[in-house]
Amino acid sequence: MFANACQDVTVRRLTRLGAGGAQGDFFELALDFPGAGDTAWARWRPGQFVMIRPESFGLDPLMGRPFSIARADEEHGVCVCFQVVGRGTAKLAALEPGDRVAMWGPLGNAFAARPGAPTLLLAGGIGIAPFLEYVKRHSSAADLRLVFGHRPPLDCYPFAEMAALAACEAHRETCPEDLHAFIALLGEVIPQYCPDGLILACGPLPFLRTVGRLAGEAGGRAQLSLENRMACGIGACLGCVTEHKEHGPLSVCARGPVFWSDEITL
């Protein structure tokens, strides 16, 4: 029997994170886990992503939406965290248990894991999502530290669960001075992991640029998870490319989403 990596699954639950309202609407969406028998899902790794397209999209919005996999197992289902930012996420926020969703994945590469190596996780905003499972899998084997920058309240993110497992610190930005302080903190922390530690980052593009620059200045490099706009998610449309210094434009979906900071031009 052919194992189609695109499946129709149903919504298990949609949980609001935080209080919503003016702080922004954040959710964790849990979909049916395609099953332990699905070897691709049994082998997924943090940093990979999934394309989600609810049946309720009809023909508009047209394209599925990519999300980092926050966790995926029999107990929790396939979970993604998202903030409502446009038409697609607004429709995702209206899903109810039992609704049908097309889901294809797990897609893309994954973050590196080096047991024993000091590992620094840098997350900006909803970019914290892929680190939830990363912390779970690697907190005992590695010397892990997570530095999280965010604007909305901390309860909009799955932070508490991670803080119970590893050294996690959160820094909230409420004014421009906070941002400067956060960048200064990155400037202090990142060199401590260069060149021998492992630095992984996920978040907004300016944040990733800063992480890549600081790591480079300290003689190291970081793995950056990019989130370019995508149509297909599988390397066919070439809509999401990033500039690789050696190979030219590469699909973020198929050749990433995780790239070494010294190999790409952001």
Added chain:
Amino acid sequence: MDMTVSFAGLTLDNPIMTASGTFGYGVEYMRFGDLERLGALVVKGLSLAPRRGNPMPRIAETPAGMLNAIGLQNIGAREFVEKRLPSLPWSRTPVIANLYACAAEEFGDLAAYLAEQPGVAALEVNISCPNVSEGGILFGQDPRLAARVTEAVKRRAGAKPVMVKLTPNVTDIADMARAVQDAGADALSLINTLSGMAVDARTRRPRLANVIGGLSGPAIKPVALRCVWQVCRAVSIPVIGIGGIASAEDVLEFILVGATAVQVGTANFIRPDLAFRLVDELPALCAALGVDSWDTYRGSLKA
């Protein structure tokens, strides 16, 4: 019902093909369906040398559609033939190479190289590109230039069928179709994307770095149906319908107005197994609607 369709010397198990630019080099979709079940595969547009394509952003979602300005990024014909084609089920399912060049002679060289590959069943010529030697006018917008490209490809394609893909961005698409037919094309495929734009009122920026892009998806289906209908009445060679096809019913609509087969394009982005699903769904829909042969249904629109 027998789903087989034949045109221009090709025989397809069913009328569902994939559209160039929306199906990668075919291999990207192997996780989502058995490529042998498709009528034919049309792969991403190939040029003689690899192309980098346009700057980012290259895509923008629009109501029931999308704009793209990928800029024909591709790995080049040779890399495709050596590294991708061997993985495709070309001995069972026709693989059609879409080709792109900026001068008529270059089209000819590319056609000769691709046509001599046993794994390439036919050529599809993308004439929606600027002619650098004539001030950048699009080959596909001038019947004389379109005919010249068609002749250049036909002359070098040997026995391989040549299909020319028409742009809808013209005053009279039937005129273009006749010119290309007269120049020797074995079939036509239409429509390519509609020229369009999307802008952001807040940031005052275009949504595509290239500013102008090509509109595709369900939003363009009515334009595509109209074009296929007009062209089918103007020419005698087979016409392949393209434009917004996302369901088995859409497939029948194009055949109803005269298309021999269809290409599924942007809908491959709605879900990557969509073309395979249409292959599965088409026989039941034909049965439900009393369609019992392509020959009697094709072009049977009561207009």
